[in-house]
Amino acid sequence: MIHRARAFLIAILLVAMMSAAFGGETMNPRITIITLGVDDLEKAVVFYRDGLGWPTKGIVGKKFEHGAVAFFDLQPGLQLALWARADLAHDTGLAQTSRSSTELSLGHNVNSAQEVDAAMARARQAGAKIVKPAGKTFWGGYSGYFADPDGHLWEVTWNPQIRVSD
Amino acid sequence: MIHRARAFLIAILLVAMMSAAFGGETMNPRITIITLGVDDLEKAVVFYRDGLGWPTKGIVGKKFEHGAVAFFDLQPGLQLALWARADLAHDTGLAQTSRSSTELSLGHNVNSAQEVDAAMARARQAGAKIVKPAGKTFWGGYSGYFADPDGHLWEVTWNPQIRVSD
Numbered sequence: 001m002i003h004r005a006r007a008f009l010i011a012i013l014l015v016a017m018m019s020a021a022f023g024g025e026t027m028n029p030r031i032t033i034i035t036l037g038v039d040d041l042e043k044a045v046v047f048y049r050d051g052l053g054w055p056t057k058g059i060v061g062k063k064f065e066h067g068a069v070a071f072f073d074l075q076p077g078l079q080l081a082l083w084a085r086a087d088l089a090h091d092t093g094l095a096q097t098s099r100s101s102t103e104l105s106l107g108h109n110v111n112s113a114q115e116v117d118a119a120m121a122r123a124r125q126a127g128a129k130i131v132k133p134a135g136k137t138f139w140g141g142y143s144g145y146f147a148d149p150d151g152h153l154w155e156v157t158w159n160p161q162i163r164v165s166d
Numbered sequence: 167m168i169h170r171a172r173a174f175l176i177a178i179l180l181v182a183m184m185s186a187a188f189g190g191e192t193m194n195p196r197i198t199i200i201t202l203g204v205d206d207l208e209k210a211v212v213f214y215r216d217g218l219g220w221p222t223k224g225i226v227g228k229k230f231e232h233g234a235v236a237f238f239d240l241q242p243g244l245q246l247a248l249w250a251r252a253d254l255a256h257d258t259g260l261a262q263t264s265r266s267s268t269e270l271s272l273g274h275n276v277n278s279a280q281e282v283d284a285a286m287a288r289a290r291q292a293g294a295k296i297v298k299p300a301g302k303t304f305w306g307g308y309s310g311y312f313a314d315p316d317g318h319l320w321e322v323t324w325n326p327q328i329r330v331s332d
Binding site for chain 1: 168190191193194195196197198199201202203213218219221227230233238239240241243244245246247249251254255257258260261262263264265266267268269270271272273274275278284285287288289290293297298304305310318319321323324328330332
């Protein structure tokens with residue numbers, strides 16, 4: 001009985017130690033807002049709002065120093081934010097860094113090659129730089145890349161395996 | 167009657183012209199995948215999979231040159247992808263660029279200040295660099311910033327106005 005009690009105690013201790021290491025300290029796989037650092041906030045807003053036609057209340061938060069920002073509603077549960085690089089640097093305490101196109105790519109899936117062409121055409125009309133014209137991909141899809149006015153990459157993709165809902 | 171017919175014809179023509187300019191050429195506000203360029207794919211996967219505990223099939227696409235990539239399922243309709251910067255540069259035809267922390271910030275909203283602290287603690291344990299310890303924000307919330315192994319910024323935020331579901 002003493003051995004059993006000891007084993008039980010050790011088990012309790014182990015659980016307590018694991019709990020102390022990770023218990024409650026979780027971060028669920030979720031992104032609720034994607035903030036892009038921009039050089040010229042007004043110009044960036046014009047691209048997404050007027051060029052792509054995306055809904056926004058425009059630049060808000062101007063009354064706060066370093067607070068001017070524009071939000072765009074994407075699919076439910078996700079927003080895009082545009083914020084001056086200088087303000088992001090100020091808020092984080094990091095040095096302001098310059099553009100870096102291979103830092104990220106934002107993927108925009110659609111349901112056909114025709115929709116890829118349409119989105120790429122719209123982006124071009126909006127003033128985007130076409131980085132790679134749409135074409136067949138090595139993995140059996142169809143996609144193209146463009147860059148927004150701040151050099152942030154977007155990949156417009158049709159993946160036959162993925163169906164998106166509008 | 168002739169004037170009416172002419173006005174009608176002009177109206178039809180105008181609609182046709184607008185249609186030619188933008189008709190069908192739409193890009194809906196949607197992001198389906200966020201691809202982060204990384205210096206060391208294995209190391210980045212270890213951070214998100216083992217450190218944060220996020221679900222993934224690990225590195226796939228190795229049989230394709232420049233195709234090795236890891237996908238993580240986030241909330242429904244959104245994925246995170248990790249891809250070597252060199253491969254993203256190759257796929258886009260852009261020159262490979264170096265890290266730039268003010269390029270973007272990925273926002274992770276939670277429902278309390280305690281959950282912010284828990285997520286920040288988990289990220290620190292996973293090896294993240296704490297860029298700005300969690301604290302009250304100027305807009306009435308509570309947030310902190312950390313950087314992943316490639317310097318990509320994450321902001322863990324409690325915004326009392328926004329409730330997220332797990």
